[in-house]
Amino acid sequence: MKHITCIEDLRDLARRKVPRAFFDYAEAGSYNQETLRANRADLEAIKLRQRVLVDVSQRSQATTLVGQKIASPMVLAPIGLCGMQRGDGEILAARAALEAGIPFTLSTMSICSIEDVAEATAKPFWFQLYVIRDRGFSHAILERAAAAKCSTLVLTVDLQVLGQRHQDIRNGLTVPPEIRLKNIIDIACKPAWALSILAGKRKTFGNLAGHVKGMDNVNSLGQWIAQQFDPALSWRDVEWIKKIWPGTLILKGILDVEDARTAVKLGADGIVVSNHGGRQLDGAASSISMLPRVADAVGGDTDVLFDGGIRTGADILRALALGAKACMIGRAYVYGLGAGGEAGVAKAIDILRKELDVAMALTGTNSIKDIGPQVLNDGTDRPQPAAKANKPARKKQKTKSAE
Numbered sequence: 001m002k003h004i005t006c007i008e009d010l011r012d013l014a015r016r017k018v019p020r021a022f023f024d025y026a027e028a029g030s031y032n033q034e035t036l037r038a039n040r041a042d043l044e045a046i047k048l049r050q051r052v053l054v055d056v057s058q059r060s061q062a063t064t065l066v067g068q069k070i071a072s073p074m075v076l077a078p079i080g081l082c083g084m085q086r087g088d089g090e091i092l093a094a095r096a097a098l099e100a101g102i103p104f105t106l107s108t109m110s111i112c113s114i115e116d117v118a119e120a121t122a123k124p125f126w127f128q129l130y131v132i133r134d135r136g137f138s139h140a141i142l143e144r145a146a147a148a149k150c151s152t153l154v155l156t157v158d159l160q161v162l163g164q165r166h167q168d169i170r171n172g173l174t175v176p177p178e179i180r181l182k183n184i185i186d187i188a189c190k191p192a193w194a195l196s197i198l199a200g201k202r203k204t205f206g207n208l209a210g211h212v213k214g215m216d217n218v219n220s221l222g223q224w225i226a227q228q229f230d231p232a233l234s235w236r237d238v239e240w241i242k243k244i245w246p247g248t249l250i251l252k253g254i255l256d257v258e259d260a261r262t263a264v265k266l267g268a269d270g271i272v273v274s275n276h277g278g279r280q281l282d283g284a285a286s287s288i289s290m291l292p293r294v295a296d297a298v299g300g301d302t303d304v305l306f307d308g309g310i311r312t313g314a315d316i317l318r319a320l321a322l323g324a325k326a327c328m329i330g331r332a333y334v335y336g337l338g339a340g341g342e343a344g345v346a347k348a349i350d351i352l353r354k355e356l357d358v359a360m361a362l363t364g365t366n367s368i369k370d371i372g373p374q375v376l377n378d379g380t381d382r383p384q385p386a387a388k389a390n391k392p393a394r395k396k397q398k399t400k401s402a403e
C-alpha cells in the first residue's frame with residue numbers, strides 16, 4: 001500500500017488482482033453508461049473557491065448523521081457481491097469502516113451474512129434492504145437485522161427492475177453465472193484472489209442461503225433473485241417498513257424533489273440522492289446535478305446523503321457544499337478492497353479523508369458545519385457570506401434507541 005497515492009492507484013491495483021468478471025461488475029454502469037459518465041463529469045465541473053490567510057488550524061471532520069456521531073462525513077455504500085472482490089470482503093470492509101469511525105452498510109446481496117458481519121465486528125453497522133416479491137422473506141430479514149443490532153436501515157428504492165450492464169453479459173456474469181473457459185483461465189492467473197475466496201466463510205449469497213427453502217446453491221439462488229425484484233413496489237411498502245423497523249430509516253435512490261418530499265412525509269430519517277452509481281436508469285441526471293434542488297426542498301426536514309462518482313476528498317467537499325450532510329462511498333472503497341483487503345479499504349478511506357482535509361484547509365474551512373456554497377467558485381466576486389447562513393436549517397435529529 002506504500003506507493004498508493006490516490007483512489008485511481010487502488011483501481012489500477014484492483015484491476016490486476018481481481019478477476020475480470022468481478023472487476024467489470026464493480027466498474028460498469030448500465031446500457032450506454034451516460035449517467036455513469038455524467039456522475040463524474042458533473043462533479044469535476046464544479047470548481048472550488050481558493051481562499052488564503054484564513055486560520056485553518058482547528059480543522060475537524062467530525063459530524064452527526066441520523067443522530068449518530070461519525071468521524072468523517074462518509075458512509076461505505078451497500079455493495080452487492082462485495083465478498084467476490086476479496087474473500088470475506090464484507091467483514092473486511094466493515095472492520096475498516098468501524099476502525100475509521102464511519103458506518104458500513106451491508107447489502108442484502110452480500111456474500112457474508114448479517115450474522116457473519118455482526119459476529120466479526122464490535123459495533124453496529126447499517127443494513128440495506130431490497131424489498132422483494134416474497135414479503136415474508138423481507139420481514140424475516142428485517143428481524144434478523146434488528147436482532148444483529150443494525151442501527152440503520154437503508155431501503156433502496158431505485159431497483160424495482162434491473163438495469164442491464166452489457167459487460168456482465170459479455171463476461172458471463174449472468175444470473176445464474178456461466179462457467180466459461182476464459183473465466184477459468186483468468187481466475188487461475190489471480191491465485192491470491194482465489195485463495196482468499198477459498199478461505200472465505202461463504203461462496204454464495206449469505207443472507208439468502210439457508211433462508212430460502214430448497215435454494216442453497218449459487219445457481220438456484222441466482223434464479224430466485226432474478227425473479228424476485230418486485231415491479232409492484234410502492235410507497236405503501238415504505239409505510240409498512242416504517243411500522244416494522246425499530247431503528248433509523250434512510251431511503252436510497254431518490255433523484256427527484258417530489259419523491260424526496262414524499263419520503264419525508266412518510267417519516268424517512270434520511271435520504272440518499274443517488275442514481276445507483278449510474279447502474280440503473282441510463283440517461284438519468286447525474287446525482288450531483290440533482291442534489292441542490294433536493295437539498296433545498298427537504299434538507300431542513302431530513303438528513304440528505306449523496307452518492308455517485310465520489311473519487312476524491314474534493315468531491316466530498318463539493319457535495320457537502322451543495323447540501324449533503326455526508327457521502328456514501330461506492331466504487332472508491334470497492335477498489336481498495338480488491339487491491340488490498342481490509343488494509344486497502346482503510347487506505348481508500350484515509351485517502352479521501354486526507355484529501356478532504358486539504359480541500360477544507362485551502363477553501364478556508366475548519367468544520368463540516370461551515371461547509372456551504374461559499375467554498376464553490378461560481379465565477380463571481382461576491383463577498384464571502386457567513387458560512388452558517390448558507391446551509392439550510394436542519395431539524396434536530398432524534399437519536400433512535402437502536403443506535
Ligand SMILES: Cc1cc2nc3c(=O)[nH]c(=O)nc-3n(C[C@H](O)[C@H](O)[C@H](O)COP(=O)(O)O)c2cc1C
Nearest residue numbers: 026077078079080107156276277307308309330331
Ligand atoms: C458493484 C456495485 C454493487 C452495488 N450493489 C448495491 C446493492 O447491493 N445495493 C444498493 O443499494 N446499491 C448498490 N450499489 C450502488 C452503491 O450503493 C452506490 O449507490 C454507488 O456505488 C455510488 O456510486 P459510486 O460507485 O460512483 O461511488 C452497487 C454499486 C456497485 C458499484
